[in-house]
Structures are given as C-alpha cells and as structure tokens.
Amino acid sequence: MSVHRQLMAVTERIRERSKVSRDAYLERIAGAAGGTVKRSTLSCGNLAHGFAACAAHDKAALAGNEIPNLGIITAYNDMLSAHQPYQTYPALIREAAREAGGMAQVAGGVPAMCDGITQGQPGMELSLFSRDVIAMAAAIGLSHDMFDAAVFLGICDKIVPGLAIAALSFGHLPAVFIPAGPMPSGIPNDEKSAVRQLYAEGRVGRAELLEAESKSYHSPGTCTFYGTANSNQMLMEIMGLHLPGASFVNPGTKLREALTKEAAKRALAITHLGNAYTPAGRMIDERAIVNGVVGLNATGGSTNHTIHLIAIAAAAGIRLTWQDISDISDIVPLLARIYPNGMADVNHFQAAGGMGFLIRELLDAGLLHEDVQTVWGEGLRPYAVEAKLGADGSVVREPAPAKSFDEKVLASVPKAFQPTGGIRVLSGNLGHAIIKVSAVKPERRIVEAPALVFDDQEELQDAFRAGKLNRDFVAIIRFQGPKANGMPELHRLTPTLGVLQDRGYKIGLVTDGRMSGASGKVPAAIHVTPEASEGGAIGKVQDGDLVRLDAVAGTLEVLSDAEAFASRPLPVKDLSGNGFGHGRELFAALRANVGRADAGASVFA
Structure with missing residues (x-):
C-alpha cells in the first residue's frame, strides 16, 4: 500500500x-x-x-x-x-x-x-x-x-x-x-469518573472518593x-x-x-x-x-x-x-x-x-x-x-489478529469510530490553541457563550461552590502558561465543568494552561499561545465578552469590536506567589527562558 x-x-x-x-x-x-x-x-x-x-x-x-x-x-x-x-x-x-x-x-x-x-x-x-x-x-x-x-x-x-x-x-x-x-485493571473508569463528579457536587465525601481512587490506582x-x-x-x-x-x-x-x-x-x-x-x-x-x-x-x-x-x-x-x-x-x-x-x-x-x-x-x-x-x-x-x-x-x-476481539475498544479502519483523529488547531483573535474532540460529542463542539474570567482553577472552584456557575459560559483560565507558572495541568476543572455540562449548560474552556490526557467531554481550547504573561490576547478577555469556540471551523474568537478589543490594556498580574515553595524558586531561570507552547515549551534553544 x-x-x-x-x-x-x-x-x-x-x-x-x-x-x-x-x-x-x-x-x-x-x-x-x-x-x-x-x-x-x-x-x-x-x-x-x-x-x-x-x-x-x-x-x-x-x-x-x-x-x-x-x-x-x-x-x-x-x-x-x-x-x-x-x-x-x-x-x-x-x-x-x-x-x-x-x-x-x-x-x-x-x-x-x-x-x-x-x-x-x-x-x-x-x-x-x-x-x-x-x-x-x-x-x-x-x-x-x-x-x-x-x-x-x-x-x-x-x-x-x-x-x-x-x-x-x-x-x-x-x-x-x-x-x-x-x-x-481496577474499578471501571466510568465508575471512578462518576464518583469524582459526585464528590464535586458534594454528594459523597472524601472517604468515598479515596476508596474509589484507591481501587483504580491499586x-x-x-x-x-x-x-x-x-x-x-x-x-x-x-x-x-x-x-x-x-x-x-x-x-x-x-x-x-x-x-x-x-x-x-x-x-x-x-x-x-x-x-x-x-x-x-x-x-x-x-x-x-x-x-x-x-x-x-x-x-x-x-x-x-x-x-x-x-x-x-x-x-x-x-x-x-x-x-x-x-x-x-x-x-x-x-x-x-x-x-x-x-x-x-x-x-x-x-x-x-x-x-x-x-x-x-x-x-x-x-x-x-x-x-x-x-x-x-x-x-x-x-x-x-x-x-x-x-x-x-x-x-x-x-x-496480529485479523479482527479486533472487541470492536467497541479497537476498530479496523473501515469501522473507525470517527473519520478524523480529533486533534485540531484553533486560530482567531485569541491566538492559537489546541483542542481534542475525540471524547466531545459532535453537538458540543461549537460553544458560543459569555466569558467568565479566572486567574487560576481554584477561583473557578470557589465560584462553583458558591453556586455562581449555573449558566452557559466559557471559562477563561489565564496566567497558566509556561512563563507564568510552568503550565500546570488543570485536571481539577474536569469534574466541575463536567457536572455543569451534565446539568444542560453550554460550557467551554479556554486556557493557556494544559489539560493533557484528561481532556475529555468538555470542549477545551488549551495551550493558548501567546500566553497571557507574554501579552497574549487571552489576558484581555473580560467577564461578559461573547466567546466563540468552534472546533468544526477551527476558530477561537471574542465576538466584539476588533479595534476596541485590541486596544484594551493588559492586566497586571502579580505572579510572585508562584515563585517560591516546593522548590519553585529553583526553577526561576527555566520560567524566564522557556519557549512558547507551540514551539515545544522548551528551555533549550
């Protein structure tokens, strides 16, 4: 062939x-x-x-x-x-x-x-x-x-x-x-995921969550x-x-x-x-x-x-x-x-x-x-x-076997689960981003909703616990890129956003941070480049801005007057709290010299 x-x-x-x-x-x-x-x-x-x-x-x-x-x-x-x-x-x-x-x-x-x-x-x-x-x-x-x-x-x-x-x-x-x-294999993954969402909703406690996690990672x-x-x-x-x-x-x-x-x-x-x-x-x-x-x-x-x-x-x-x-x-x-x-x-x-x-x-x-x-x-x-x-x-x-022993898990090319791999580049006035849609239902791959802006994932969690997120929105999680704080994964967002999506709300995520292998059913534009700490447009988004994340057309945009949006001042973010503790002070030179996510987020030239 x-x-x-x-x-x-x-x-x-x-x-x-x-x-x-x-x-x-x-x-x-x-x-x-x-x-x-x-x-x-x-x-x-x-x-x-x-x-x-x-x-x-x-x-x-x-x-x-x-x-x-x-x-x-x-x-x-x-x-x-x-x-x-x-x-x-x-x-x-x-x-x-x-x-x-x-x-x-x-x-x-x-x-x-x-x-x-x-x-x-x-x-x-x-x-x-x-x-x-x-x-x-x-x-x-x-x-x-x-x-x-x-x-x-x-x-x-x-x-x-x-x-x-x-x-x-x-x-x-x-x-x-x-x-x-x-x-x-431990407990089924859907069972583990369900317990995580119940914990996020406050319907089970830490003991039940730890039991489920321990049966999974065992x-x-x-x-x-x-x-x-x-x-x-x-x-x-x-x-x-x-x-x-x-x-x-x-x-x-x-x-x-x-x-x-x-x-x-x-x-x-x-x-x-x-x-x-x-x-x-x-x-x-x-x-x-x-x-x-x-x-x-x-x-x-x-x-x-x-x-x-x-x-x-x-x-x-x-x-x-x-x-x-x-x-x-x-x-x-x-x-x-x-x-x-x-x-x-x-x-x-x-x-x-x-x-x-x-x-x-x-x-x-x-x-x-x-x-x-x-x-x-x-x-x-x-x-x-x-x-x-x-x-x-x-x-x-x-x-290798001529046929899959479980076509719900592993398919032949003629019986593929979808015709494309599902990793796409998004581009627009918010910059460039990656989205993985292989676990996102087709009807959820386009989200147009008002922005809610957070500077870390804990701010979003606090808003959820306070009952402020029962609505359609696109979460903007900024100052999470390589230069800001080393680009941590934001896995803790997954159960919370999943709960809100399951309640029927239109939910999207846009971040200059990472979601990695946990990228799942919520449409997430990640690795946004340039990051907020480098003057990226994601730093200019304000609460209420209408954001469109379109994984079909491959676009990521704030739907506002282009000239007015471009002229907005960038916020000043104090990141000194990310510079010390747990060895973070030893990595200051790496944060200062790291490259962009779309170039491999590397400290090597």
Whole structure:
C-alpha cells in the first residue's frame, strides 16, 4: 500500500522546513560516532574511575576494546507505581548483557514525578519543566562516554519525552526504550469518573472518593487510563524505539521479564561494533516523527504530545508544527476508544489486539511510513505482531489478529469510530490553541457563550461552590502558561465543568494552561499561545465578552469590536506567589527562558 498522498505531503513539508537544522544535526552526531568502543578514547585514569566499582572479571572486560558496554538510564523510584517495577531491571539487563557477550552499567538516574500526585498542588508547577531537567540529567549520565548503546527505563508523563530528548542529543548511540507495563485493571473508569463528579457536587465525601481512587490506582504499573503515560508507550512502539509488542504487557510477568532481557540484547546487537549499527539520531527521522503523530491521532492520545513531540523532533533537528499535527489528524481515523475517549482501559485495548492490530491497520491503509528504521531492523511491518511467551521462556511473535476481539475498544479502519483523529488547531483573535474532540460529542463542539474570567482553577472552584456557575459560559483560565507558572495541568476543572455540562449548560474552556490526557467531554481550547504573561490576547478577555469556540471551523474568537478589543490594556498580574515553595524558586531561570507552547515549551534553544 502506498503512503497516503496528504501524509506524504506533510512529511515532505517537514523535511524541507527542517533541511538546514537536520543536516547540521546529522553532521554533529556523525562526528560523535567512533570506529571503536567509546571508552577507548578515555585516558587510563578516566577509565579506571569508570570501572573502579566493578568485579575483577568485569574490569578486565571493560579494559579491552572489543566488548560493548550498555548504559542504563533509569527513572526508578519506589513511590510511583509505574516506576517501582524498574527496581529489578538493572540486574536483568546486566545478566542479559553478559549472555550477549557485553556489559551493562547504570549510567545514571533521572527524577520521575507523578502528575497524579501533584494535580492541583504547588509541585505541579514543576511538572512540565521536569521534562527538560530529565533530559539534562540523562545527558550527565551518558556524558562519561563509557557506553556504546543505551537503554532508557521510563514510563510516565514527562519522563519519556525527556529521555527521548536525551537519547537524540546522544544520537550517535543506539537507544532502546524499555517499558514496565500497565497495572491490571481496577474499578471501571466510568465508575471512578462518576464518583469524582459526585464528590464535586458534594454528594459523597472524601472517604468515598479515596476508596474509589484507591481501587483504580491499586498496584505496580502504569495507570490504566489513556493519558500521557500510556500515550508515551504507544509512541515509543510506533516510532520504533520499543521492541515489537512490548508496550502494554503487565509488570511482574514472565513475558515482561523476557521482553526486558531481549531489549538489552538487542541494544548490544545494534552498536557500531556489529553489522546492524542503528544510531538513534538517524533512526528517528521525519517519517518516524510523522508515524508518532499518526499514532497519537489514531488512538485519541494525550494533548501533552502536541508539545512533547515538537520538542522531541527539535532534538533531532526536525521542525514539527501544530499545523502538521492538525493536517495529519484530518486524514487519520480514530481507531481506539480508551478512557477518557471511551470506557475501556489500556488492558482492554491490549486484549482487543493492541499495538500490533493498530499498526497493521494503519499500514494497510497507507497511513504510516513503512520504510523506516527501527531498533528491530528495517521497516515497521514487523511491529504488526503480538508478543507471547515461548515454551523455552523466550519471546515469540505471532501476526496480529485479523479482527479486533472487541470492536467497541479497537476498530479496523473501515469501522473507525470517527473519520478524523480529533486533534485540531484553533486560530482567531485569541491566538492559537489546541483542542481534542475525540471524547466531545459532535453537538458540543461549537460553544458560543459569555466569558467568565479566572486567574487560576481554584477561583473557578470557589465560584462553583458558591453556586455562581449555573449558566452557559466559557471559562477563561489565564496566567497558566509556561512563563507564568510552568503550565500546570488543570485536571481539577474536569469534574466541575463536567457536572455543569451534565446539568444542560453550554460550557467551554479556554486556557493557556494544559489539560493533557484528561481532556475529555468538555470542549477545551488549551495551550493558548501567546500566553497571557507574554501579552497574549487571552489576558484581555473580560467577564461578559461573547466567546466563540468552534472546533468544526477551527476558530477561537471574542465576538466584539476588533479595534476596541485590541486596544484594551493588559492586566497586571502579580505572579510572585508562584515563585517560591516546593522548590519553585529553583526553577526561576527555566520560567524566564522557556519557549512558547507551540514551539515545544522548551528551555533549550
């Protein structure tokens, strides 16, 4: 099947736009590559420090120039459910490396914060910046130049994008990402959501809410809803950085262990010492990035990746834009219904056919670039499989099922849930924004109502509790962008706005902040750029202004006299309260230097 004409056109547009920066990047990583093991360039004193803690036989191996050494970058901690399984991975990887005739060392650890814990808390203002901190921390680990390839242990929201940026910064090294998998299913997502809304209405108490949340998030593994963490895993597989079939196998299983060991051996097999050298920076090209965007749209993935994918692409010299993402969305059908775009979770998605089925369907429809390089080899077709445990304990792969085992969760292209992916760019006199409509009913995709302006989500919550929001309105939540306060996610708005919408009111949200994987049934124009702190028009909106959010036409406007609106003075907002506490004072330089959301909200040039 030839690649869809519009998909190819977008790819060529990205390639042409990126030519200068991509060529410069490829030249840099070619210069960093060596013809022998990396540690051979170290002085004797350097190398002695590098293996001082090793056993005698490992020192002897590392002293030579023939055995490849695998660097492990880990986001392990034992507080976060998704990362707790990584405690045992270094030992497994070292064992697999020895079996493959190589070595492995933990090169460094990176921080891993949980947005689920920090939602609505001051620590959430560090979340987006943690991505770039993770990239820098991983770079420190790899800077010792002891390694011929690297494996990256990370799952959640900002961790995988940060690790991907680091992997591409060291793009002369092969890079394999190793997931830990989702926790088993807890209570149904619709039940959890219902309890949250009852709590927002004051009809149940904290004890009932905590019980429901604890039954949902209940064991080691990734949270099972389809937020940024699980969108990360989809992206790493469809972009060829995971092994085929690796993304959604539960932790603590024999198959998960076999996949981990196989990943370590594969990373050693693709170093420059063999015949299958696969440097990450060459592997991740314009086609791989476009495949990631296709996967994001086909699965209804997290809107956070309209920021992260741009930053990841930039790390490889590739210039991706929101318009590229939106244009790809126009031709990619929605094939998955996973909460919040449906009631199923990622375990149901996996059981229905998972990534293998999804990739096969998209390839057969000409909606993916098949002719890419992956960590598994040439072409994406080998990813149209299901990984299983063989009789000898190794991984075996079978072709993806011909039909979905649950067409309410995972559909074929002819039976797609909707003809487009649902991520759109909105433009108008309020600036540019992203909206995800895959979970928004068609009749709610256009909202025209008076504005109610708030400077943070707590102000809206207070108004709700005071009974002031029983009306049609578009909530304007401003001063929530990267420069203002680090662009925290505004998840606490979701149950409240959902309650009001369920009461029959026309509700919309416009914000320069984020909603991420929780973007659901309420139409939300997010990531508004320019943000209020940079003089963006969102800062000029006043209570009562008629706002039109039109996800069909792709517009976002204040319906008032254009000249009068443009001449309004910008409000002066004291943001000093966001500058201290919970470590926020340490991030002042990042807030001052961060780029716009539509450029990846990055602190890197």
